Amino acid sequence: MQKLIYALLLTHLCACTFLIDSDVRSAQAIDSYLAAGNIWAANNYYEGLYETQKRGVAVSNAHVILTAKLSEIRKKTIDAAEAAVKVSDWKKAIDLYQEQLPLVEMDKAFNTSYQNFLKKQQRERNNLRDSFIVTRAEYLIDAIPVMIADQQLNPYNREKEQQLNNVKQESRKIASRLLELSFNAMRKEDIATARTMIPLAKKLDDNEAAAKASKTLSTLSQSFDEHLEKMIEEGIRLYSREQYDDALRTWNEILFLDPENDKVKDHKARTQKVLQSLEELKQQQR
Numbered sequence: 001m002q003k004l005i006y007a008l009l010l011t012h013l014c015a016c017t018f019l020i021d022s023d024v025r026s027a028q029a030i031d032s033y034l035a036a037g038n039i040w041a042a043n044n045y046y047e048g049l050y051e052t053q054k055r056g057v058a059v060s061n062a063h064v065i066l067t068a069k070l071s072e073i074r075k076k077t078i079d080a081a082e083a084a085v086k087v088s089d090w091k092k093a094i095d096l097y098q099e100q101l102p103l104v105e106m107d108k109a110f111n112t113s114y115q116n117f118l119k120k121q122q123r124e125r126n127n128l129r130d131s132f133i134v135t136r137a138e139y140l141i142d143a144i145p146v147m148i149a150d151q152q153l154n155p156y157n158r159e160k161e162q163q164l165n166n167v168k169q170e171s172r173k174i175a176s177r178l179l180e181l182s183f184n185a186m187r188k189e190d191i192a193t194a195r196t197m198i199p200l201a202k203k204l205d206d207n208e209a210a211a212k213a214s215k216t217l218s219t220l221s222q223s224f225d226e227h228l229e230k231m232i233e234e235g236i237r238l239y240s241r242e243q244y245d246d247a248l249r250t251w252n253e254i255l256f257l258d259p260e261n262d263k264v265k266d267h268k269a270r271t272q273k274v275l276q277s278l279e280e281l282k283q284q285q286r
Helices: 002-035 039-047 057-086 090-099 101-106 108-153 158-187 191-204 208-240 244-257 262-285
Strands: none
Touching (some): 002 057, 039 057, 039 101, 057 090, 057 101, 057 108, 090 101, 090 108, 108 191, 158 191, 191 208, 244 262
C-alpha cells in the first residue's frame, strides 16, 4: 500500500513538473516572438495552446504582455490615422491600417476601428459624388438650352443631335438622384439641402416626382420657417440682454440649418464684433 502511495505521489510530481516545464516553454516561445516584434505570430501561438496551457502562470503573464503590446500598437495606429484624416491625408491613414492589417484581422477592437474608418471614407466619397452632382446639374441647366439652340441651327448634324440626346439622358438621371437626396434630406429635417436640390431637379426634369417633392418641401418649409423665426427671436432676445456668447451659439445653430440666411449672417457678424470689442477691453484692463 505504501509503495502504491509513493508511486502515485511520484506520478503527480512528474506531471506537475511536466506542466511547469510546458508552461515555461510556451511562455518563452511567446516572449521570443514578441522580442522579434512579431505580435501576430505570438498571438497565433497563444491561440493554438490548450486551455489548460493558457491557464499556466508563465503563459498568462506572457499573454498580458502580448495584450499590452497589441493595445499600444492599436492606439498608436488609430490615433495616427485619425490625425491624418483630419488633414485629409487619406493615403497615409490607409497605409497605416494596411501596415497593421494582420493585427487588424486578429483583434476585434482593432477591426472595429478599421471598419469605422472604411465607413467614414465611403461617406466622404458619397459626399464628394453628391457635391459633383449639384455642380454638374448647375452646368447642365445652363448648357442644355445652348445645345438645343445649336442643334436647331444644325438640324442635319447627327453628332450634335446624339450629344444632345446623351446630355438629356444624363440630366434625367441626375434629376432622379437629386430628388432621392432631397427626400433623404427631408426625412432628416434637412430643409436647406432639399431647398437647394429640388429646384435643380425640376429644371432638369420637371416630372411628377419633382412636383411631389416640391409639394412636400413646401409643407415642411412652413413649419421649418416658423421654427427658424422662433430661433431668430431667441437670438435677438439674448443679444438685447447682452448674453452675447449664447446669442452667437444661436446664430451658429440657425446657420447650420439654413446656411444661406443672410439676415442671420448679419446678426452673427454684429455679435462677433461686440464679443471682440469686449475681449479687447478685458485685455486693456489687465
